[in-house]
Amino acid sequence: MRIPRLLLPLLLVAALFGGWLLRTAFNQPTTSVTFSAQPRKTVVCTVDGIRCQGTAAFFTKLYAKTPGIAAVETFASEHQAVISYDPKLISPDGIRAVMEAPIPLRDGTSQQVFVCQSMQ
Numbered sequence: 336m337r338i339p340r341l342l343l344p345l346l347l348v349a350a351l352f353g354g355w356l357l358r359t360a361f362n363q364p365t366t367s368v369t370f371s372a373q374p375r376k377t378v379v380c381t382v383d384g385i386r387c388q389g390t391a392a393f394f395t396k397l398y399a400k401t402p403g404i405a406a407v408e409t410f411a412s413e414h415q416a417v418i419s420y421d422p423k424l425i426s427p428d429g430i431r432a433v434m435e436a437p438i439p440l441r442d443g444t445s446q447q448v449f450v451c452q453s454m455q
Contacts, residue, residue, distance in 0.1 A: 358412075365391040365411040370398070373405045375419040378427050382434065384449035385414050394434075394449060401425065401433055414452075427454055 365388055385391050391409035394416060398404040403424025408417040418430055431454065437445035 362410060362412065364408045366395045367406075367408045368395050368399075369406040371405050373403070373421040374423075375405045376422050377417060377419050378430060379455045380416045380418065380430075380434070380451050381414055381453040382416050382449050383414065383452055385409055385411055385416060387411050390448075397433055397436075397449075403429075430454075 365385075382394065385394055388411060391411045394409055395407045398407050398418070403421045404418065405421060406419040409415070410417075416434075420430060431451050434449050434451050435447060438448050439445045
């Protein structure tokens with residue numbers, strides 16, 4: 336029995352395309368932390384610097400003690416963070432300021448780790 340020449344490449348292309356289509360159906364948050372049950376507004380940020388579970392967890396910790404932040408959910412595969420906040424206590428500009436603040440390093444220097452590329 337002979338297998339047609341193009342069958343394997345076509346199956347491979349179909350599998351890749353199907354995986355690409357289904358990626359959003361199975362996209363689970365990398366981190367999901369609720370800090371309080373305050374009244375909420377939500378902002379979705381595309382963040383350069385969220386790349387893996389470690390950087391997502393570090394990003395979430397930045398907001399652990401920030402007044403007005405109710406919840407943070409990160410998606411490392413999409414480089415996104417969904418931040419719920421109390422607009423009476425913090426604004427989107429305040430959220431961006433926390434995100435883009437330089438992080439102190441062990442050697443005494445500091446470095447900007449996260450950059451907000453877009454905020455919706």
